[in-house]
Amino acid sequence: MLLVCGVAWTLSPWWGVFTDRLPVAVAWLLPAAQSTWPTGFAVAVVAAVAVVWLRCRRAVAVGATVAAVLVCAATVLVPGVLGRAASGTPGAKAEGTVRILSVNTWYHQASDAALAAMAREMDADVVVLAETSAAEVAAVEAATGLQSVLPTSTRTRGGGTALLVRPSWTVDGSVADLHLTRHQNPVAELENFTMTGVHTNAPAYSDLVGGWVTEMDDLRTWAASVDGPLVMAGDFNATAAHPELRRLMTGLTDCTGGPGVADGLLAAPTWPRAGNIPVPVLRLDHILVRGFTCADAGVVGVPGSDHAGIWADLRW
Structure with a gap:
């Protein structure tokens, strides 16, 4: 048995x-x-x-x-x-690439100074912060010159999801909150691609599982409706072992590293990095792309957070 x-x-x-x-x-x-x-x-x-x-x-x-x-x-x-x-801060950004950084800040407990320094040193073009706060977002904005496309939501304790981009990249009138997930879901049409920050329910609780399944379906439907290159980055609370994520990824690529780097079920884990078992075993955070080649990617430790940050260099 x-x-x-x-x-x-x-x-x-x-x-x-x-x-x-x-x-x-x-x-x-x-x-x-x-x-x-x-x-x-x-x-x-x-x-x-x-x-x-x-x-x-x-x-x-x-x-x-x-x-x-x-x-x-x-x-x-x-x-x-x-x-x-897969750990470590990336090197200099190659010409012709877009660098994405995504961090779940653990109810904005991550060090504001460390986040700001990390984004600045990486020369990130786009930063997604889940479970963030207005103060955290302001620190990253001041350090990098990036701007959040929407005010940070405070409707739930971990509901704030910030999407920070280079100001000159945003197409006027394109910014919105998709409201496809329980948490804030910012989206912006940039010069050459559509970018959204994602943070779904966690299916570890009986009262949240149904919402998580619905969110994954809604995100899949929305992604299929978007024309042109697309990047979805954040905490999906799902691994490649979940059929819901694999179905969402139809037509998309999970950017976990350059050529020869393990992906799928063997991608570098991001959670948990704190608590009773501070050794990541699950890859809950993803940068899903369409219309790009994944030139390089990795994970990076973030002081104060229970998630590893993830980054990716994307090439058209």
Whole structure:
């Protein structure tokens, strides 16, 4: 039974999109299982070893145990290794590229000074700040010369999502709040592409799962309606293991690195970087693009935040 459960857990990312059809009280269990599928794989491996011990010779059982230990260790160590490999402030921006920086500031607890310095040193063209505040936005504006396209929302504690861009890039009359998510959802038509900041519900709670599924569907519908190059950056509260995100990404690319850099299920994790387990294991933050080539990308630590920041250099 344990082996069957482990295999089912491992395969949960491929079960399809039906989270919203489950009873509300248990619906959150499916996205939770999907995002933690490596744990299910480890459970399946341990169960398989137990079967081997019961049915095979001792030498075979010992070998299987060693292999299982290595596999289980990998499920713990690989996310950290991937995160470290992709970490670091990017170098000088190449000519002809657009640099995007996105940070969930953990209810605006991230260091304003560190955020401002990071955006300035990166020479970011666009900055997205989720769970931010007016003071945090002002600090980044002062340090970089970028401007927020909308005032920061205060309708909920973590509801402020800021989209900061180079002032000369914004097309007059194009700025709006899409209101496609529970949190602020700023969008602006820039000179050569459409840019939006995203922060969705977290499907870890039974009362938020339905909203998260709806938000992902609404974002997908909106993205399909936009003509030309598009960038969607922020905290999607979803990993590549979630069918809802993969469906949203139809026609889009998740910019996680340059050529040869792991992506998809093996992309560098961004959360959690604080709390009881300050080792990122999930890639919840994404820069989704259409009409661009991902020249380079990575993650960067942000003092005071429970998320790693993500950045990407995009080329037309």
